[in-house]
Amino acid sequence: MERSAIRGQLHRCPLMHPMTDQTIWRATVLTLFPEMFPGPLGVSLAGRALSSGLWALEARDIRDSATDKHRSVDDTPAGGGPGMVLRADILAAAIDAAGITPDRPRLLMSPRGRPLTQSLVVELASGPGPLIVCGRFEGVDQRVIEARGLKEVSIGDYVLSGGEIAAMALIDACVRLLPGVMGKQASGVDESFSEGLLEYPQYTRPQEFEGRQIPEILTSGDHAKVAAWRKAQSEALTRSRRPDLWAARRGTKNTTDG
Ligand code: ADE
Numbered sequence: 001m002e003r004s005a006i007r008g009q010l011h012r013c014p015l016m017h018p019m020t021d022q023t024i025w026r027a028t029v030l031t032l033f034p035e036m037f038p039g040p041l042g043v044s045l046a047g048r049a050l051s052s053g054l055w056a057l058e059a060r061d062i063r064d065s066a067t068d069k070h071r072s073v074d075d076t077p078a079g080g081g082p083g084m085v086l087r088a089d090i091l092a093a094a095i096d097a098a099g100i101t102p103d104r105p106r107l108l109m110s111p112r113g114r115p116l117t118q119s120l121v122v123e124l125a126s127g128p129g130p131l132i133v134c135g136r137f138e139g140v141d142q143r144v145i146e147a148r149g150l151k152e153v154s155i156g157d158y159v160l161s162g163g164e165i166a167a168m169a170l171i172d173a174c175v176r177l178l179p180g181v182m183g184k185q186a187s188g189v190d191e192s193f194s195e196g197l198l199e200y201p202q203y204t205r206p207q208e209f210e211g212r213q214i215p216e217i218l219t220s221g222d223h224a225k226v227a228a229w230r231k232a233q234s235e236a237l238t239r240s241r242r243p244d245l246w247a248a249r250r251g252t253k254n255t256t257d258g
Contacts, residue, residue: 015056019180026056026129027171028104029164030094032073032136034059036164046172049181055129057171058098062086065093074137083138091133091144098131105130106150108140109163109170113152116170118193120153125174132170134163196249198242200233 014023029037037059038050049055063071067090074084095106107130114120124130133140133150145152155166175181192199203214217229239246 015053017179018053023128024054024056025125025127025174025178026058026104027167027174028098028100028129028131029057029059029134029167029171030062030091030098030131031059031134031162031164031167032062033134033162033164034061037168039168041168041171041175045181046175049175049178052180054180055175055178060094060098062091062094065090065097077138081138085138086136086140086144088141088144088147091140092148095131095133095144095148100131101128104128106133106148107131107170108133108135108145108150108152109155109166110135110140110152111154111157111159113154116153116155116173118173121170121173122177124170125177129174130170132163132167134167136162193245196238196245196252197234198237198245200230200237 015026016022017024031037038047038057041047041057042050046055050057063073066073073090074086077083077085100106105124105127109132140150144150153166153170155169160166203218207214207219215229217225220226235246238249
């Protein structure tokens with residue numbers, strides 16, 4: 001059997017989560033550099049979860065959908081200009097060949113996309129898992145974005161040389177929220193952005209480091225005081241470093257505090 005046929009068969013066979021007994025969360029990545037995957041997603045928290053079958057990753061080569069003998073996937077931009085554009089027909093064929101179910105979001109990593117926020121991560125992690133197209137060159141033919149309903153997502157206001165690293169960031173942020181992935185660690189509730197606040201500072205032994213002490217309150221054993229201190233620190237940090245987050249939080253909170 002041809003390799004791509006084996007991959008196709010595996011893909012259509014739904015894998016079950018060992019703890020929840022539901023279909024596992026899956027990321028299907030369309031890229032010109034499938035060898036970049038799993039990359040960092042194959043180590044540490046995400047990598048252990050991948051090996052234990054808590055999620056699945058499929059990296060598919062867009063070039064497998066090329067039709068000419070040079071396996072070309074791009075062409076010069078209509079109207080002129082620098083660089084090359086990913087062809088609509090080739091990318092559409094690659095998306096169709098992935099054979100994903102209609103419930104799965106179809107994303108295109110792009111600096112002009114909707115910003116990736118923790119709330120979008122939570123939304124994506126709670127679904128079946130996305131198909132992610134990694135753009136390269138100067139861009140992707142607009143017609144395939146429209147025809148295949150691709151939602152553009154950006155990981156920040158800077159330009160990477162391709163969508164692969166952005167896709168990895170998105171996948172990593174989702175995977176750590178999946179059931180069973182963080183194990184005994186806090187379930188992601190008490191961390192930056194979960195309440196629209198930056199995380200408070202952390203300390204551990206030794207008690208004194210280069211003349212700096214751990215704030216006394218943290219070693220007092222008074223849990224209520226510790227919680228209040230941490231909240232105040234989070235709020236002060238958010239206010240000074242991220243006035244945008246602070247304003248958004250004040251806009252959504254029905255209180256007079258802060
Ligand atoms: N591809 C290139 N730059 C990107 C960005 N900032 N976010 C998502 N995808 C990208």
